Amino acid sequence: xxxxxxxxxxxxxxxxxxxxxxxxxxxxxxxxxxxxxxxxxxxxxxxxxxxxxxxxxxxxxxxxxxxxxxxxxxxxxxxxxxxxxxxxxxxxxxxxxxxxxxxxxxxxxxxxxxxxxxxxxxxxxxxxxxxxxxxxxxxxxxxxxxxxxxxxxxxxxxxxxxxxxxxxxxxxxxxxxxxxxxxxxxxxxxxxxxxxxxxxxxxx
Amino acid sequence: xxxxxxxxxxxxxxxxxxxxxxxxxxxxxxxxxxxxxxxxxxxxxxxxxxxxxxxxxxxxxxxxxxxxxxxxxxxxxxxxxxxxxxxxxxxxxxxxxxxxxxxxxxxxxxxxxxxxxxxxxxxxxxxxxxxxxxxxxxxxxxxxxxxxxxxxxxxxxxxxxxxxxxxxxxxxxxxxxxxxxxxxxxxxxxxxxxxxxxxxxxxxxxxxxxxxxxxxxxxxxxxxxxxxxxxxxxxxxxxxxxxxxxxxxxxxxxxxxxxxxxxxxxxxxxxxxxxxxxxx
Numbered sequence: 001x002x003x004x005x006x007x008x009x010x011x012x013x014x015x016x017x018x019x020x021x022x023x024x025x026x027x028x029x030x031x032x033x034x035x036x037x038x039x040x041x042x043x044x045x046x047x048x049x050x051x052x053x054x055x056x057x058x059x060x061x062x063x064x065x066x067x068x069x070x071x072x073x074x075x076x077x078x079x080x081x082x083x084x085x086x087x088x089x090x091x092x093x094x095x096x097x098x099x100x101x102x103x104x105x106x107x108x109x110x111x112x113x114x115x116x117x118x119x120x121x122x123x124x125x126x127x128x129x130x131x132x133x134x135x136x137x138x139x140x141x142x143x144x145x146x147x148x149x150x151x152x153x154x155x156x157x158x159x160x161x162x163x164x165x166x167x168x169x170x171x172x173x174x175x176x177x178x179x180x181x182x183x184x185x186x187x188x189x190x191x192x193x194x195x196x197x198x199x200x201x202x203x204x
Numbered sequence: 205x206x207x208x209x210x211x212x213x214x215x216x217x218x219x220x221x222x223x224x225x226x227x228x229x230x231x232x233x234x235x236x237x238x239x240x241x242x243x244x245x246x247x248x249x250x251x252x253x254x255x256x257x258x259x260x261x262x263x264x265x266x267x268x269x270x271x272x273x274x275x276x277x278x279x280x281x282x283x284x285x286x287x288x289x290x291x292x293x294x295x296x297x298x299x300x301x302x303x304x305x306x307x308x309x310x311x312x313x314x315x316x317x318x319x320x321x322x323x324x325x326x327x328x329x330x331x332x333x334x335x336x337x338x339x340x341x342x343x344x345x346x347x348x349x350x351x352x353x354x355x356x357x358x359x360x361x362x363x364x365x366x367x368x369x370x371x372x373x374x375x376x377x378x379x380x381x382x383x384x385x386x387x388x389x390x391x392x393x394x395x396x397x398x399x400x401x402x403x404x405x406x407x408x409x410x411x412x413x414x415x416x417x418x419x420x421x422x423x424x425x426x427x428x429x430x431x432x433x434x435x436x437x438x439x440x441x442x443x444x445x446x447x448x449x450x451x452x453x454x455x456x457x458x459x460x461x462x463x464x465x466x467x468x469x470x471x472x473x474x475x476x477x478x479x480x481x482x483x484x
Contacts (some may be wrong), residue, residue: 001305002305003301003302003303003304003305003307004302004305004306004308006302006305007291007294007302008296010291010298010302011291011293011294012302014293040290059291059293060291061292062292063288063291063292064287064289065291066255066285066292067250067255068254068285068287070250070254070255071253071255071278071281071282071283071355072278072307073253073275073276073278073279073306073307073308074251074275074278074306077468082273146323170332197258201257202253203250203256203257204250204255204256
């Protein structure tokens with residue numbers, strides 16, 4: 001299991017370093033601009049984690065890793081689990097960088113909480129769906145699903161604005177955030193169980 | 205005990221069926237799996253390595269059903285395949301670090317000695333290696349975790365004579381431990397003839413024969429005779445014939461040929477050729 005995690009880290013190292021550098025550059029640009037809203041950067045966490053699952057599965061497909069690793073002393077469940085843990089690890093690292101950057105800019109804890117929870121919930125939910133699609137249909141088809149999800153998010157954001165959902169959230173923010181986190185993890189866990197099922201029944 | 209027992213293995217695809225494939229690999233032996241492209245060799249290997257599901261039949265590794273194999277058994281198995289392997293974006297050093305965390309018997313000292321012996325460099329990325337170098341790396345990986353059963357699928361294809369010999373020598377060393385076994389699938393019949401103890405010939409998804417190599421070579425002979433003389437032979441003695449305008453060549457059972465007929469020493473390639481050609 002440790003070896004499999006290491007493999008994912010080695011594979012994603014370059015992407016993660018690039019993501020970190022881009023985030024840093026954007027932050028510097030925003031700090032230097034007085035009117036810039038650093039909270040926008042939290043959207044970057046969603047964008048990066050939406051791409052990561054497809055990148056990981058695409059690498060494996062290219063190298064035919066699943067066939068190669070079938071005869072290794074690691075179960076199919078462990079192999080799937082590594083991908084899910086890797087995505088969570090990416091979210092944690094990017095969130096930590098984001099919080100650190102907000103702190104450097106002198107933002108308050110309430111502000112940070114307000115701008116980070118929704119993107120994290122979205123990142124967990126989207127990557128859960130992405131991983132499931134990638135395990136079921138392969139990385140290529142999952143890319144199209146990602147585009148579909150992005151469309152839904154834009155469409156959803158418009159409805160969200162039209163329905164004045166913001167007032168609902170501000171009336172009971174704690175409930176909204178906790179509910180969101182619970183739903184995100186429920187989707188993620190359900191996605192993991194289904195991915196294990198699909199991966200175990202697949203021929204490589 | 206057999207390292208591998210395959211019994212009545214079946215798998216259907218659209219346009220291809222693997223039918224009741226059975227063979228065993230006794231301890232301390234090398235089994236060669238031969239057959240034309242698309243005969244079913246890789247399907248058999250993929251089923252054994254758990255990459256493809258079987259429709260029916262049994263596969264036992266070290267006496268344990270494939271479905272019940274635990275991590276101890278998978279720790280004892282190593283696979284080298286021509287068209288898949290370790291992620292190419294990694295360096296050999298990265299790969300070792302990953303493998304250390306996967307195989308409980310990983311031996312870094314052994315791996316390092318193979319890397320040096322095979323002329324590889326720890327700092328190199330796998331994608332920068334040539335086909336031969338990649339195969340050597342896969343073999344070094346396979347031999348560095350105390351595997352007892354080595355499976356090689358077309359591992360010597362695309363390699364030059366020297367590289368092939370180097371790999372075959374390593375396999376010969378490996379098999380000196382009488383508790384080990386090797387399953388080698390390849391198109392290169394000369395390699396098989398040189399190192400295999402048993403040969404299983406797959407044709408259109410069926411096992412044509414699975415026998416001891418020396419017995420096979422003793423059992424069959426090739427004769428070059430004209431068609432009239434061929435008719436003098438008992439039809440039971442003739443396995444297959446290959447007739448041309450001027451002469452006939454036949455694969456025959458050596459012990460059923462009357463004296464006076466000049467027989468040639470046969471090769472596995474001859475036997476395979478006649479069976480595939482199929483005309484009696």
